[in-house]
Amino acid sequence: MAMEPTEITDVQQSYKERWGWHDPERPVHKPRRGLSREVVEEISWLKSEPEWMRRFRLRAYERYEQKPLPTWGADLSTIDFQSIYYFLRATERPERSWEDVPASIKTTFDRLGIPEAERKHLAGVSAQYESEVVYHQMKQELTSRGVLFTDMDSAVRDHAELVQRYFATVIPPGDNKLAALNSAVWSGGSFIYVPPGVKVEIPLQAYFRINAESVGQFERTLIIADEGSFVHYVEGCTAPVYSSDSLHSAVVELIALPHSRIRYTTIQNWSQNVYNLVTKRAVAHEAAVVEWVDGNLGSRTTMKYPAVVLTGRRAHGEVLSLAMAGPGQCQDTGAKMTHVAPETSSLVVSKSISKGGGRTSYRGLVKVLPGATGAKANVRCDALLVDEISRSDTYPTLDIQEQTAAIGHEATVARIGDDQLFYLRSRGIPEAEAAAMIVRGFIEPITKQLPMEYAVELNRLIELQMDGSVG
Amino acid sequence: MENELLRIEDLHASVEGKSILRGLNLSVPRGEVHAIMGPNGSGKSTLANVLMGHPSYEVTRGRILFKGEDVTALPPDERARRGLFLAFQYPVEVPGVSTMSFLRAALGAVRGEDQPVREFRRRLEGELKDLGMELAFARRNLNEGFSGGEKKRCEVLQLRMLRPELAILDETDSGLDIDGIRLVSQAVAATRRPEASFLVITHYLRILTHLVPDRVHVLFAGQVIRSGGAELARELEVSGYEALRSEHRPAATAQAGTP
Numbered sequence A: 001m002a003m004e005p006t007e008i009t010d011v012q013q014s015y016k017e018r019w020g021w022h023d024p025e026r027p028v029h030k031p032r033r034g035l036s037r038e039v040v041e042e043i044s045w046l047k048s049e050p051e052w053m054r055r056f057r058l059r060a061y062e063r064y065e066q067k068p069l070p071t072w073g074a075d076l077s078t079i080d081f082q083s084i085y086y087f088l089r090a091t092e093r094p095e096r097s098w099e100d101v102p103a104s105i106k107t108t109f110d111r112l113g114i115p116e117a118e119r120k121h122l123a124g125v126s127a128q129y130e131s132e133v134v135y136h137q138m139k140q141e142l143t144s145r146g147v148l149f150t151d152m153d154s155a156v157r158d159h160a161e162l163v164q165r166y167f168a169t170v171i172p173p174g175d176n177k178l179a180a181l182n183s184a185v186w187s188g189g190s191f192i193y194v195p196p197g198v199k200v201e202i203p204l205q206a207y208f209r210i211n212a213e214s215v216g217q218f219e220r221t222l223i224i225a226d227e228g229s230f231v232h233y234v235e236g237c238t239a240p241v242y243s244s245d246s247l248h249s250a251v252v253e254l255i256a257l258p259h260s261r262i263r264y265t266t267i268q269n270w271s272q273n274v275y276n277l278v279t280k281r282a283v284a285h286e287a288a289v290v291e292w293v294d295g296n297l298g299s300r301t302t303m304k305y306p307a308v309v310l311t312g313r314r315a316h317g318e319v320l321s322l323a324m325a326g327p328g329q330c331q332d333t334g335a336k337m338t339h340v341a342p343e344t345s346s347l348v349v350s351k352s353i354s355k356g357g358g359r360t361s362y363r364g365l366v367k368v369l370p371g372a373t374g375a376k377a378n379v380r381c382d383a384l385l386v387d388e389i390s391r392s393d394t395y396p397t398l399d400i401q402e403q404t405a406a407i408g409h410e411a412t413v414a415r416i417g418d419d420q421l422f423y424l425r426s427r428g429i430p431e432a433e434a435a436a437m438i439v440r441g442f443i444e445p446i447t448k449q450l451p452m453e454y455a456v457e458l459n460r461l462i463e464l465q466m467d468g469s470v471g
Numbered sequence B: 001m002e003n004e005l006l007r008i009e010d011l012h013a014s015v016e017g018k019s020i021l022r023g024l025n026l027s028v029p030r031g032e033v034h035a036i037m038g039p040n041g042s043g044k045s046t047l048a049n050v051l052m053g054h055p056s057y058e059v060t061r062g063r064i065l066f067k068g069e070d071v072t073a074l075p076p077d078e079r080a081r082r083g084l085f086l087a088f089q090y091p092v093e094v095p096g097v098s099t100m101s102f103l104r105a106a107l108g109a110v111r112g113e114d115q116p117v118r119e120f121r122r123r124l125e126g127e128l129k130d131l132g133m134e135l136a137f138a139r140r141n142l143n144e145g146f147s148g149g150e151k152k153r154c155e156v157l158q159l160r161m162l163r164p165e166l167a168i169l170d171e172t173d174s175g176l177d178i179d180g181i182r183l184v185s186q187a188v189a190a191t192r193r194p195e196a197s198f199l200v201i202t203h204y205l206r207i208l209t210h211l212v213p214d215r216v217h218v219l220f221a222g223q224v225i226r227s228g229g230a231e232l233a234r235e236l237e238v239s240g241y242e243a244l245r246s247e248h249r250p251a252a253t254a255q256a257g258t259p
Helices: A011-020 A037-046 A051-066 A103-112 A114-119 A140-144 A152-158 A160-166 A177-185 A418-425 A431-447 A452-466 B044-052 B076-081 B099-111 B117-130 B135-139 B148-162 B178-191 B230-248
Strands: A124-129 A132-138 A148-151 A190-194 A204-209 A220-225 A230-238 A246-248 A251-256 A261-268 A274-284 A289-296 A301-304 A307-310 A316-325 A330-339 A345-354 A359-368 A376-385 A391-400 A406-415 B004-015 B018-029 B033-037 B057-066 B084-087 B166-170 B197-202 B215-220 B223-228
Touching (some): A037 A051, A037 A177, A148 A152, A152 A190, A152 A220, A160 A220, A177 A274, A190 A204, A190 A230, A220 A230, A251 A261, A251 A289, A261 A274, A274 A289, A289 A301, A307 A316, A307 A345, A316 A330, A316 A359, A330 A376, A359 A376, A359 A406, A376 A391, A376 A431, A391 A406, A418 A431, A431 A452, A431 B099, B004 B197, B018 B044, B018 B057, B018 B197, B018 B223, B044 B057, B044 B166, B044 B197, B076 B084, B076 B099, B084 B148, B099 B117, B148 B178, B166 B178, B223 B230
Parallel strands (some): A261 A289, A289 A316, A307 A330, A330 A359, A345 A376, A376 A406, B033 B215, B166 B197
Antiparallel strands (some): A124 A132, A148 A190
């Protein structure tokens, strides 16, 4: 693969140039800062929701009020929940044709390359700007095969039966404080249903962007893969650079019915003032496969532990995660695998890179319940430290209540070695490029699982972040 | 000397505060093969690393001139771009980076431009074929899980692809069987041209029966204590380093030359 020389002097500066711009905000509706019962009611009213959803939100709000913030993991005490806008509406309704999207938003997505991506024949693209989905398109062929891919708000209205049946069944509002918050104020996100036996060969994509300052984005995604089906969903995230913090707190629920397979890929490149606190969980029924591919490069703080509950015999769960933490960043990520049924298997591969004083943590749980006979679980965590001021920690928890389970755990911490750098440099490769090459090699087990354009983008982002960080 | 490619003047170098090279002088004209020989601990590998600019080695006195330019303070990548090459004694593993993409990056860096993929691929296949290797080898990650012999072959492959003006071979022959030694001497023969020179660092004499050097230098206690033609190697074969060592003892300091 050709290596293009990059001439970037400052990482934060480069982020600003490429993603950190913000178009003037022109919200149709902009409520007050902070959260109250009235704000929750107002969100529901603005969306003209059915009564059950309004009640669901209010119950969730009560849970949110009751629950404490997690005291483990990253420091969340600096989030000012009352200074955040919980709902912003940038357009009146999701548009079906790119031409109908208001010009100001179109400019934003043009700069992000969204229509370009669509021209590349992706199966479907959904773009979320502030709180709601503004553009949505899916190939006619998939529609005719019965695949549903829409924004969550429309799904509540148009696919009420499916939504009521599955919504919040994997992650109930009481799961944790942030899940409760999302349940109360959620807006947008994707809804996907793949009918039995249908295999969606090309990835469905979503793009999330926070444009306004002090905005919370609380998207809610629900994917249901019916028996024997397959779907790959890919999401990317960015935000401009503002002085005050923004909050992204999504809830993602996946339901993999018997013999189906869901792959969910995230490349998160939020700007470094975003708190990214996401709850992601899947249920895998008999012989179903769920794979989370999770890349965390941006944000100030990320807490995210994609989970798979293996409830059916021979179900398989995987988490392939990659985290990179630079100056002032904390990436507290990991995975949770719960083996409920016999012969279930799971694999966790976590790769983290810390540099410039950044901090990464792997926090994982493998739980094997009594009766999950012959369960197999493997966890592998590799950490790469670029310099001596960065930090990486591993907090693996194994809770094995079944004697026949086979569990493997392996963790390594490495530093980019002088000898490795010297070897590459002795072949004419400049230091920053040599370091980036070592890092790219380190994360290769993850990038090779990504769609091509995402792998290229990820490598480019890492090169940007690595520039000037060695020596 | 107008035709001089490399000139080392009064070179002193240390690693981790320990002085290894102590006033080394050497001149290599273009187009010649020079052998550097000497017992263990005489400073052979230090010389190789210092010439390439390893950051762990500190040059405390003297200078290195390459094509008339003082390169003593240049970083390793700039030396490589000026035409220096080191075949490593212990090549490093780089997981996840394919040998092929690494070679292409190196070639692009040294030449300052990217070669079209098709052209690169054709050259790579040609060199692999000459080395009796398959394209599958170049698809493997750089040195990862390579046997000792494969690592050395990979160094030779890089040498053949990059065609440097000065190739330093740091004990590339050690640990190789007779086929391996032939491989090294053939690589030198294949890349030899009037403007390019070789500095073959070796502990063993047997490679010199396949590769006839223009000059042989004997390194001892961080200095070149004797230089001569190919006949010096034959002399060493008979008398060994011991004779030279006792000859040189007055000049060497007490802690030097531990085998």
